[in-house]
Amino acid sequence: MEKWRAALKGRKIIMACSLVIMFFFIITLLAPWIAPHDPVKVDLLDKLKGPSGEHWLGTDHLGRDNLSRLIYGARVSLGFAALIFLSSLLLGVIIGSISGYIGGWLDSLLMRFCEGIMAFPNLVLVLGIVGIFGPGLMQVLLALMMVQWVYYARICRNMVITLKERNFITAARISGSSAWSIIRRHIIPNVQRPIVVMGTLEMGWAIMDISALSFLGLGIQPPNAEWGAMIHEGTSYIRSHPELMIYPGVLILVVVITFNMLGEALSERYGISKR
Numbered sequence: 610m611e612k613w614r615a616a617l618k619g620r621k622i623i624m625a626c627s628l629v630i631m632f633f634f635i636i637t638l639l640a641p642w643i644a645p646h647d648p649v650k651v652d653l654l655d656k657l658k659g660p661s662g663e664h665w666l667g668t669d670h671l672g673r674d675n676l677s678r679l680i681y682g683a684r685v686s687l688g689f690a691a692l693i694f695l696s697s698l699l700l701g702v703i704i705g706s707i708s709g710y711i712g713g714w715l716d717s718l719l720m721r722f723c724e725g726i727m728a729f730p731n732l733v734l735v736l737g738i739v740g741i742f743g744p745g746l747m748q749v750l751l752a753l754m755m756v757q758w759v760y761y762a763r764i765c766r767n768m769v770i771t772l773k774e775r776n777f778i779t780a781a782r783i784s785g786s787s788a789w790s791i792i793r794r795h796i797i798p799n800v801q802r803p804i805v806v807m808g809t810l811e812m813g814w815a816i817m818d819i820s821a822l823s824f825l826g827l828g829i830q831p832p833n834a835e836w837g838a839m840i841h842e843g844t845s846y847i848r849s850h851p852e853l854m855i856y857p858g859v860l861i862l863v864v865v866i867t868f869n870m871l872g873e874a875l876s877e878r879y880g881i882s883k884r
Contacts, residue, residue, distance in 0.1 A: 701761025
């Protein structure tokens with residue numbers, strides 16, 4: 610009975626988290642149509658106004674509509690986090706599958722390279738890369754992709770080492786299938802689910818990293834909206850208008866917690882251990 614209750618609770622959490630994430634992604638897609646105002650339009654006569662019928666969440670220090678900026682900020686925080694996740698996942702799965710299946714000196718070389726990257730804290734390494742190429746959203750995306758793929762590669766490589774000893778892989782090898790064909794048709798489909806499940810946890814970290822770098826002025830540049838950059842802009846008004854920091858901060862908190870809860874629930878449901 611307890612087992613059934615736990616399973617039902619897990620399904621409810623997965624469903625609830627999926628709906629919340631879906632809602633935010635729909636917001637990002639429909640931003641041009643649902644945002645009530647231009648997010649970069651400056652109107653100094655309306656600066657730092659409270660909530661009203663025209664500006665539901667008030668305005669910032671330049672008279673820009675807070676709600677519109679939060680909606681467009683979601684496009685950056687969520688959209689580019691998803692891009693980082695998909696790109697890192699694709700690269701990591703391909704390299705991890707090749708490394709684990711081929712083995713030998715190639716496996717040793719790739720894994721030593723991954724260990725070299727993992728020896729540094731993520732944010733420190735990203736800051737170093739952004740410092741070399743200069744501030745900007747594309748530089749941040751490139752830096753985060755260069756850091757994130759190694760985790761997927763190592764996880765995938767460990768699973769492939771176990772998988773390649775299974776009977777169906779041996780049968781495919783005996784039948785004359787090439788290494789690439791075995792990786793594409795048999796290896797990758799069997800590692801997709803656990804990698805994607807663990808990737809939901811990484812989505813939360815990607816959003817945090819994008820927001821942190823934008824807060825430091827290294828990510829998206831003004832006047833474009835992004836949640837971390839909005840928090841940075843609101844620091845000067847933390848006493849008089851704390852809502853300028855609270856609004857984007859709460860959204861970051863909700864989205865990151867939702868992704869973490871989804872990842873935890875999926876890990877428990879499918880019996881997948883986290884890295």
